[in-house]
C-alpha cells in the first residue's frame with residue numbers, strides 16, 4: 001500500500017554545500033513529526049546522537065504501534081571524531097522470573113496468545129536506558145531539550161491516519177483488554193477514524209521524569225513501582241530488580257566487505273549483520289553480470305535460504321550462548337556454502353542439514369537514519385514487536401509495553417503460535433535478550449556512504465541485502481528504497497515477493513528452476529536511507545514510498561521554513 005511520501009530539500013544551500021565542500025545534515029524516519037523533531041534538535045546545535053534521542057522519543061509518541069518507551073532497539077553509531085562504529089544494544093531482556101516453558105500449558109503445548117498479548121509477553125524495556133546513554137555519552141544537549149518535542153506531542157496530541165486505524169483495528173482486542181490502553185489508543189473501544197487526536201498525558205509525565213532524572217527515573221523509584229505493580233496485577237512477572245538491573249550494552253558491530261564495499265551492521269542479539277554479511281560473502285563468488293534475470297533472483301534466493309538456515313541454528317544472545325560469529329562471517333565458510341548452489345536448479349531446503357525453523361511474520365517496528373554536519377551517523381531500528389506491542393499500558397504511566405518475548409523460541413524445535421521455530425540458542429532464559437532480525441547498517445564504498453534499515457520481521461535482513469546491492473550498483477537513496485522486494489528464509493521453502501516485482505515470464509523461469517513462489521497481496525517494509533558523497537559531503541535521503549515517513553536534507557545554516 002502506498003501512502004504519503006515526501007522528500008523535502010529544506011534549502012537550496014545544499015547545492016552550494018556541494019560546491020563549497022560544506023557538509024549538510026539529514027534525517028529520514030517513519031513519521032514527519034519525528035523527522036521534524038530531529039531536524040529541530042540539529043538546528044539547535046545538537047549532533048546526530050541528540051537528534052536520535054529526539055527521533056526515538058517522538059516516534060514512541062506518534063507511531064505507538066511501532067516502537068516506544070516500553071520497547072527496545074539497536075542504535076548503530078558512527079563517531080566521526082574517532083572514526084569508530086559502535087552498536088548500542090537496548091534490546092529488551094527476559095524478566096528474571098522468566099522460565100523456559102512459561103508459554104506452555106501442563107501438556108507442554110503452547111498457550112495461544114500468551115507470548116503476544118498482555119504484560120506476560122513483555123520483556124524489560126531498553127529504550128529509556130538507551131536514550132540516556134546516547135545523550136549523556138555522545139550528545140551535546142540535555143534531555144530536557146531533546147525530549148521536548150516528544151513531550152509536546154504526548155501532551156497536545158497527534159492526528160491519526162488510515163494506517164493507525166488499520167494497526168489499532170488489528171490489535172483492538174489486546175488494546176481493549178487494558179483499561180489504560182483502550183482509553184488512550186481507542187475511541188469508544190474501537191480503532192479511531194483517521195483524523196482523530198491521540199493525547200497521552202501520562203506518557204508526557206513519564207517522558208518529563210526521564211528528561212529530569214534520566215533513566216533512573218524510569219527504572220527506579222515511583223515510576224518503576226507503578227510499572228511493576230500494574231504488570232504483576234495483570235498477570236506479568238516483572239520485579240523492581242528487573243528494572244533496576246537493566247543495562248544498555250555497547251557492542252562491536254559486525255563487519256564485512258563485498259567487492260570493495262564495507263558493511264557495518266548489527267551484532268547479536270540481532271541476527272541481521274551476520275546473515276547480511278554471510279549472504280554477501282556467498283554472492284561474491286558469482287559473476288552476476290553474466291547471469292540471466294531469473295538466475296540472478298534464483299542465486300539471491302539460494303544465498304538467503306542458506307543464511308536463514310544458519311540463523312535458525314546458531315543465533316541467540318551471545319551473553320548466554322556461544323555463537324560462532326567469526327566462522328559465520330568468514331569468506332572461507334561462505335565459499336563452502338556457495339559451492340552447494342547450482343545455477344540451474346533450486347536446492348530444496350530439506351536437502352540442507354536440517355534445523356527446526358519456521359516463518360516469522362512481519363508485524364511492526366520502525367527505523368530511522370541520521371547524518372549530521374560533522375559526519376556522525378545513526379542507524380536505529382526500534383521495536384515493540386507486534387503492532388501496539390502487548391497492547392498493555394501500565395496503569396497511570398502511559399507506557400505501552402512490548403511483546404518482544406515472542407521473539408524467543410517459546411518451545412525450541414516447535415513452531416509457536418505465529419509459526420516461529422528456533423533452536424536451543426534462542427530458548428528463554430532469565431535476563432536473556434531475545435533474538436532479533438533488526439539490521440541497522442552502514443555501507444561504504446570508495447566514494448559514498450549509506451545509512452539504512454527497515455522494519456519487517458524476518459524480511460528485514462533480505463530487504464537490507466537488496467538495498468545494499470542497489471547501492472553497490474550505484475543506486476541513490478531512492479533507488480535503494482524503491483527496489484522491488486522478495487525473500488526466502490529457508491522454511492517455508494518458497495520465495496515470497498511483493499505483488500509486482502516478477503513478470504509472468506520471470507515467474508515461469510523461476511518455477512522451471514524449481515522454486516515455489518508466493519506473490520503477496522501488498523508491499524512490505526518501511527526503509528529510510530541517507531546516502532552521502534564522501535568528497536563533497538552532498539546528501540541524498542529517501543523514505544519508503546510504502547510508508548508515510550519523511551526524509552529531509554538540511555543545510556543547517558538556514559532555518560526550516
Ligand code: DON
Pocket residue numbers: 361362363364365383384385386404407435436437438454455456457458460
Ligand atoms: O526484533 C525483531 O526481529 C522483531 N521484533 C521485529 C519485528 C518487526 O520488524 C515487525 N515489523 N514490521
